[in-house]
Amino acid sequence: MNLHEFQSKMLLSPRGVNVPEGQVASTKEEARDIAGNLKATGFAVKAQIQAGARGRAGGVRIVSSPEEVMAAAGDLLGRRLATEQTAPTGHLVSRVLVEAAVRPQQSLYLSLFVAPSTAEIVALAAAEGGDDIERRVLSGQARFEQLPLGTERSFDRSAAAGLGARLGLANGLIPSFVALLERLRQAFLELDATLIEINPLAVTAPGDFVAVDAKITIDDNALFRQPELLALREPSESDAIEIAVQNRNLNYVALDGDIGLVANGAGLGLATLDMVRVANGRPANFMDIRTTATSLDVAHGFALLLDNPAVRSVLVNVHGGGMQPCDTIADGLGIAMRRNKRTLPIVVRLAGNNAEYARFRFANFGCKVIDCPDMWTAVTRAVSAAQSGEGQP
Template sequence: MNLHEYQAKELLKKYNVPVQEGIPVDRADAAEEAYKNLKVQFGNNFAVVKAQIHAGGRGKGKIQGTEQRGVAVGKSAEEIKNIASNLLGGTLVTIQTGAAGKVVNKVLVAQDVYYPGPNPVKEFYLSILLDRSKGQNVIMYSTEGGMDIEEVAHNTPDKIFKEWVHPGGGLQGFQARKIAFNLGLKGEAFKNCVKFVTNLYNAYVGLDCAMLEINPLFKTADEKIIAVDCKMGLDDNALMRHPELEALRDISEEDPTEVEAGKYNLNFVKLDGNVGCMVNGAGLAMATMDMIKLSGGEPANFLDVGGTANATTVEAGFRIILKDPKVKAILINIFGGIVRCDRVAQGVIDAYKSIGNITVPIIVRLQGTNAEEAKKLIEESGLKVQSAILLSEAAALVGKAVA
């Protein structure tokens, strides 16, 4: 579950992680008031307005049909109000959103941290995630933070440092000091960075994050280390330990079909292909997607209905797949281990009759418990459903359907 920047920052503050302060608003006049409050609090004429969407590249992104950037600086209440007005309700297109972009429903009016002082300011990059190949969390960081971090990773990978953290021992003091040293910090900034990294790692573990990215990690002119931006993804499987965090979910930022699938406990991921697939079991689903490609098609989705597929879940899966206009055929591939194939077949028949007016070819491959009975049920239903038992038979039918 992804969070907005303003939500992630509020969670970080609970772990004593210093952040760029800001006020989230959903109206232009509220942005003006937020600016006035920040000016009183920090005594600075400048403030930053940031579009709140679940995508990176906001600083370079633009609102469709305008030159308005997703992140902009203003130095008066009127400027801040105008920027917020240009952003709110607009569609922001960034390198991560694709051409469709994302609608901006909220902006964050944040304090300016680039104020002058005795020392130069500096932007760094730092993120924490799980390295599955090592079975350890890894902290990735660089002296070259900011909007062009992707180019840094591509063109100068030697500037990306990694520090692995053993799950049994947690982040050690020497590791936090090593990170601060590699970032070229010293004195008060060095001490503040050690505290920052330690508290940030505690937040990552304590919140059961799947990913936590700070870009830029910022050194102010008075040697403070703060999170200017934050991207946080929570592990869905751990939300049972954090019921209060589920309220932070913004379904308007998610694919509507994936949201609908979640209501039926279906594991669904939308793809760009032309063959919809409905399978029980993640491993079989991956194999089915491979088979579709080998047959000349492209999978339109990943859909795992689980081991308890029934008429309700099958019908829900049908409806979700059929919402994709690119789908030219649907392949149902069920292995009857726990679930009986004849019950799935009856579910397919009931769903077909309930939905009605299905014009794309439907191929059903059932193997396992009561597979023969299931094949007979489908063949005698009178519906335009093609059945198969062998995977090779299903593959041939898919190839014919998309040819």
């Protein structure tokens, strides 16, 4: 679960991490009033969307008066902000964070994450932060320093001091840096986080470390023991669809292609997606039908594909098992097609339990499907149909 910047700072501040003074606003007048109450000579107005590179996209404005704050907030609120990390349509800005502007003497990058190979917490840091840190690292203009922080509760302060030294911090700043890293590690454990990222981490003239921007990702599998964090979940437009589909016993992820995919089993679904890409096709989604799904659940999933104007063909790759026979999927498709008058090429590959009966059910529903004997034939047929516009109105 990804948190907004203001939510991340709200969690880090009581855990001893310095953040700029500020509040979140949903109207331009509210933004102006927040700025008026801040004891600052400069202000940052920041669009609250769950995506990086906001600054380069115009989503972060540095201004010098409450009136300019109101103008900046008015320009951002209600618009869709597209960054390098969003779809071309961008994300709707419904809130802005108004903060006292920070004037750093030095800007660092610092993050904590779980290393997949060792399952331990690792600190990743760079001497120069900023929203273009990835580009600068790839081009050799900057480098990351790593420090494994282990899996236990103990904290190696001497190793943390060594990381600070490798970042070029002055000797007088290293004790504060070690303390900050220890607090972040403790927050990481308390919050069941998979990522805490501070970029930039400002070093101010008095020698304080301030989290100018912050991002936290929480482990979804731990939310059952984090009810206060679960209450912070604010699904995006695409997340809302995916969560609704999960309640229908389907695993669904929206993509940006034109071939709707349906499979029963995550492995078969991923293999289908990979094969579509190998055949130069563009998947519009990943969909895994769980063994507990009913035909009505399946119909809901098919309806998503039929309602998506970008989808130009649908590929159904099903291997019936003991708990999920092929005819359940066939019934779901039949129900969806009766409810939706849109006609698309429906390419199916059926095998396993009740495959023949599923074909009979297709006929009963009047579903005109393209029945293929194997996966590769079905994949290439679906890709061809999408690329040629076959069956399009």
